[in-house]
Amino acid sequence: xxxxxxxxxxxxxxxxxxxxxxxxxxxxxxxxxxxxxxxxxxxxxxxxxxxxxxxxxxxxxxxxxxxxxxxxxxxxxxxxxxxxxxxxxxxxxxxxxxxxxxxxxxxxxxxxxxxxxxxxxxxxxxxxxxxxxxxxxxxxxxxxxxxxxxxxxxxxxxxxxxxxxxxxxxxxxxxxxxxxxxxxxxxxxxxxxxxxxxxxxxxxxxxxxxxxxxxxxxxxxxxxxxxxxxxxxxxxxxxxxxxxxxxxxxxxxxxxxxxxxxxxxxxxxxxxxxxxxxxxxxxxxxxxxxxxxxxxxxxxxxxxxxxxxxxxxxxxxxxxxxxxxxxxxxxxxxxxxxxxxxxxx
Amino acid sequence: xxxxxxxxxxxxxxxxxxxxxxxxxxxxxxxxxxxxxxxxxxxxxxxxxxxxxxxxxxxxxxxxxxxxxxxxxxxxxxxxxxxxxxxxxxxxxxxxxxxxxxxxxxxxxxxxxxxxxxxxxxxxxxxxxxxxxxxxxxxxxxxxxxxxxxxxxxxxxxxxxxxxxxxxxxxxxxxxxxxxxxxxxxxxxxxxxxxxxxxxxxxxxxxxxxxxxxxxxxxxxxxxxxxxxxxxxxxxxxxxxxxxxxxxxxxxxxxxxxxxxxxxxxxxxxxxxxxxxxxxxxxxxxxxxxxxxxxxxxxxxxxxxxxxxxxxxxxxxxxxxxxxxxx
Numbered sequence: 001x002x003x004x005x006x007x008x009x010x011x012x013x014x015x016x017x018x019x020x021x022x023x024x025x026x027x028x029x030x031x032x033x034x035x036x037x038x039x040x041x042x043x044x045x046x047x048x049x050x051x052x053x054x055x056x057x058x059x060x061x062x063x064x065x066x067x068x069x070x071x072x073x074x075x076x077x078x079x080x081x082x083x084x085x086x087x088x089x090x091x092x093x094x095x096x097x098x099x100x101x102x103x104x105x106x107x108x109x110x111x112x113x114x115x116x117x118x119x120x121x122x123x124x125x126x127x128x129x130x131x132x133x134x135x136x137x138x139x140x141x142x143x144x145x146x147x148x149x150x151x152x153x154x155x156x157x158x159x160x161x162x163x164x165x166x167x168x169x170x171x172x173x174x175x176x177x178x179x180x181x182x183x184x185x186x187x188x189x190x191x192x193x194x195x196x197x198x199x200x201x202x203x204x205x206x207x208x209x210x211x212x213x214x215x216x217x218x219x220x221x222x223x224x225x226x227x228x229x230x231x232x233x234x235x236x237x238x239x240x241x242x243x244x245x246x247x248x249x250x251x252x253x254x255x256x257x258x259x260x261x262x263x264x265x266x267x268x269x270x271x272x273x274x275x276x277x278x279x280x281x282x283x284x285x286x287x288x289x290x291x292x293x294x295x296x297x298x299x300x301x302x303x304x305x306x307x308x309x310x311x312x313x314x315x316x317x318x319x320x321x322x323x324x325x326x327x328x329x330x331x332x333x334x335x336x337x338x339x340x341x342x343x344x345x
Numbered sequence: 346x347x348x349x350x351x352x353x354x355x356x357x358x359x360x361x362x363x364x365x366x367x368x369x370x371x372x373x374x375x376x377x378x379x380x381x382x383x384x385x386x387x388x389x390x391x392x393x394x395x396x397x398x399x400x401x402x403x404x405x406x407x408x409x410x411x412x413x414x415x416x417x418x419x420x421x422x423x424x425x426x427x428x429x430x431x432x433x434x435x436x437x438x439x440x441x442x443x444x445x446x447x448x449x450x451x452x453x454x455x456x457x458x459x460x461x462x463x464x465x466x467x468x469x470x471x472x473x474x475x476x477x478x479x480x481x482x483x484x485x486x487x488x489x490x491x492x493x494x495x496x497x498x499x500x501x502x503x504x505x506x507x508x509x510x511x512x513x514x515x516x517x518x519x520x521x522x523x524x525x526x527x528x529x530x531x532x533x534x535x536x537x538x539x540x541x542x543x544x545x546x547x548x549x550x551x552x553x554x555x556x557x558x559x560x561x562x563x564x565x566x567x568x569x570x571x572x573x574x575x576x577x578x579x580x581x582x583x584x585x586x587x588x589x590x591x592x593x594x595x596x597x598x599x600x601x602x603x604x605x606x607x608x609x610x611x612x613x614x615x616x617x618x619x620x621x622x623x624x625x626x627x628x629x630x631x632x633x634x635x636x637x638x639x640x641x642x643x644x645x646x647x648x649x650x651x652x653x654x655x656x657x658x659x660x661x662x663x664x665x666x667x668x669x670x671x672x
Contacts, residue, residue: 071470073670093376093472101470109462111397123382124471126373135369142366168467173369205366 022085023047024176024208025070029079032065032232040065042232043079048210051224052202054240055212062232063212064104067178071101084175097126100169104180104212107165110154114140114164117153118171125172132171139167142205143197159190166197170207177201177209183218195222252292253278253305264295283308379473380481387485391451392492400454404489407447411440411497419504428505428518432498432525433630434622437637440494441618444536445561447493448486452540453553455482460548465669475670479545479662486537494529498522528625535617535655542658545665564616571612572619572638605639613638614650623647 025048032041041062057063068074070083072092081088083095109117115136122132122139140149143163148156153164162182169177182198183191199222202209213219220226226243228235236243252272254261262279265272268291272279281292296303374382386395393400418430430436459465468478502522506515543560544553613619622637627644640647 068671073469073475093474096470097373097472099470101467103466103470105463107463107467109458109464116395120386121467121471123374123386124379124468124473126375126379126472127369128372128374129382131369131371138367172471201366207366 022050024050024053025081025083025210027066027069027079027081030066030069030076030081031078032062032069032074033077040232041069041076041079044229044232044234045079046227046229046234046237048208048227049225050208052199052209052211052222053225053227054216054219054223055210055227055229056214056216056219057212057229057235058214061214061229063214063229064180065232066229067101067180067210067212070178071096071099097172098175100172100174100177102165102169102177102179102182104184106161108153108161111152113150113152114145114156114167115149118164118168121168122171127172135171135173136167139170140164142170142201143167144193158185159187159193162186162190162194163197166194170201174207177207178212179209180212181214182211183213183215191218195219198222248283249309250281250283250288250292251275251278251305251307251309252281252296252303254296255302255304257299257301260299261295261301264299265292268295278305280309376473376477379471380477380484383468383473383478383481384485384488387455387482388488390454391486391489393454403450404447407443408493408496410443411435411493412500414439415497415501415504418501419507422505422508430501431631432501432521433528433625435497435501435525437622441565444490444493444532445558445565448490448536448540449554449558449561451489452486452537452544452557453550455486456541456545457548457550457553460545460669461550465666469670475666476663479541479659479666483537483541483659483662486541487534490533490537491530494532495526498525498529524625524628524630528621528630531624531651532621535621535651538655538658538662539617542662542665545662561617565618568612568614568616568619568638571615572609574608574612605641609638610641610643613640613643613647617651617654620647620651620654624651 025046027044027046030041030044031039033039044062044066055063055066065074069076069081069088072088072095075089082091084098086092086094088095112120115133118136118139119132122136123129125132127135137146137149140146140163143166145160145163145167148160153161156164162184166179166182169179179198183194186194195218198209198211201207202222202224211219211223216226216228220240220243223240225237225239227237252261258274258277258279262272262274265279265281270281270284270288270291272281274280281288283289292306296306389395390400392404393402414430414436418428421429459468465478469475499522502518505518509515509518539560540557543556546556547553613623619638623640623644624647626632627640627647632639
């Protein structure tokens with residue numbers, strides 16, 4: 001298994017799969033206004049490249065509505081969307097033939113075994129009976145439920161249920177998976193296992209994946225691309241590398257004299273921003289490190305920490321002056337910080 | 346689950362079973378075949394097949410109960426008696442009760458279960474149309490009700506022809522059987538529509554069962570009470586029963602000679618079961634006379650009401666899933 005999103009220092013190699021291939025999903029001026037006047041999507045124009053794409057947005061940002069439109073289950077008020085070349089309004093059945101969908105909420109009957117359930121859902125995807133049985137067994141094996149597959153789903157843990165949900169989406173051999181909050185309700189270990197599984201499906205199985213989540217810090221490590229939406233509008237769409245590159249920052253922590261350091265750094269031409277009890281300085285090149293080192297030394301401040309923050313993608317969505325409540329919820333400071341600390345040290 | 350707590354993005358995953366992913370290149374079924382697969386799956390579920398032993402109890406007991414009269418008849422005929430059970434009415438009280446229980450318990454099994462477990466979005470994400478789900482369920486449950494109605498009749502027929510002699514006698518039995526089968530079809534398509542619609546309004550199976558049972562029993566009781574109100578005047582039918590030619594041939598009633606009161610005619614409009622009987626009599630079936638409203642000149646109205654009820658229930662069922670798709 002290749003740690004494709006691990007380093008982030010080889011943008012050319014990482015960006016290559018998505019650059020030339022045709023788009024998996026294309027939305028143009030996609031708008032959905034529900035009866036009653038609630039605008040779920042307001043003119044969303046975005047393209048999803050092959051690979052694993054994170055669809056990031058706070059609850060209510062329009063992720064689920066977008067997924068329903070892409071599946072052809074909800075008609076947009078205006079604008080168009082196409083999935084793997086099929087129009088979402090006229091080609092809903094063709095789309096659903098090649099797309100696997102894992103909903104956010106519980107969707108499993110408790111009183112059947114995983115094998116029976118996934119087999120049945122495989123049949124509903126259009127597989128003949130024998131093929132459905134074979135592929136159900138295989139899908140359950142891929143998600144790591146081979147041993148327990150004859151047990152009733154009601155006896156499963158939350159993590160196992162999430163895997164069954166993933167398996168039923170996988171059973172019909174989709175070209176694209178739409179996963180809505182796949183780590184919902186899982187403990188940290190379960191989250192890691194689920195994310196690894198998704199990454200593996202994307203990298204090894206060659207299936208394009210859209211992972212909708214409100215936890216950016218969590219899914220950024222398995223994504224090739226990120227699409228961020230807020231209030232039904234596109235915030236930003238790009239490869240994870242350009243997100244990362246743009247967000248290369250240096251974190252400086254001093255035990256005292258933070259304000260003085262702040263002023264001095266500005267005077268020396270850097271653009272520091274206060275972040276908790278430390279300063280963040282965008283890295284312009286090797287010179288940045290020297291400038292910071294010299295400044296701290298010249299001021300005689302006790303430097304306690306200076307580290308390069310590999311990605312802090314959520315900061316891209318946060319206007320330093322005005323961290324709105326919605327945007328703040330986008331990020332998962334805890335998860336992001338721990339990932340990053342492990343990476344850096 | 347096998348969560349590896351120490352896993353980083355490069356660990357763990359390579360440990361899990363690595364037999365690789367295989368694409369599926371085989372044939373894909375079309376929409377019609379998927380509907381058929383879902384209908385077959387649901388049809389089996391209506392009898393508890395593919396489910397645990399507990400799920401089989403009610404359908405099995407119901408089917409056995411409905412078959413008993415046919416067995417008794419076969420026994421009676423083997424002792425030299427004429428056929429004691431009619432094909433078109435079968436055993437009315439038993440059939441009303443057992444079919445009420447069957448649809449009240451099994452219709453929720455088909456629809457409420459999926460609502461409860463919120464599995465519907467998975468169906469709607471499949472290459473079918475939203476309408477196909479209720480369509481498949483309706484086909485399946487109509488079929489299941491049809492089995493409940495027709496299997497006892499076929500058993501009755503088998504028991505009867507085994508005990509009559511001569512081609513004309515067999516032909517007579519066959520001619521009597523056919524209207525019975527058609528009556529069974531009418532029951533099946535109407536009861537399936539009503540019970541599925543009522544059951545689809547709630548994901549709580551107990552509520553769904555209650556709703557179906559109460560709707561069917563309450564309306565039947567209402568019809569019976571209304572019949573009693575006007576009953577005494579019509580005590581003792583003046584109808585003349587006309588025996589068909591040949592032994593065991595059906596008995597026909599000349600409706601002209603018996604003119605039911607307006608109240609009696611109206612009372613029958615309130616319950617599916619009395620509507621079934623009314624339409625059956627209107628089309629020339631036997632009049633059991635006791636406890637069943639005779640439609641008289643209202644026959645066509647009875648048929649119309651049945652059609653309207655069925656259509657409304659099917660429309661409601663379809664609308665219910667159109668709404669579910671968006672939630």
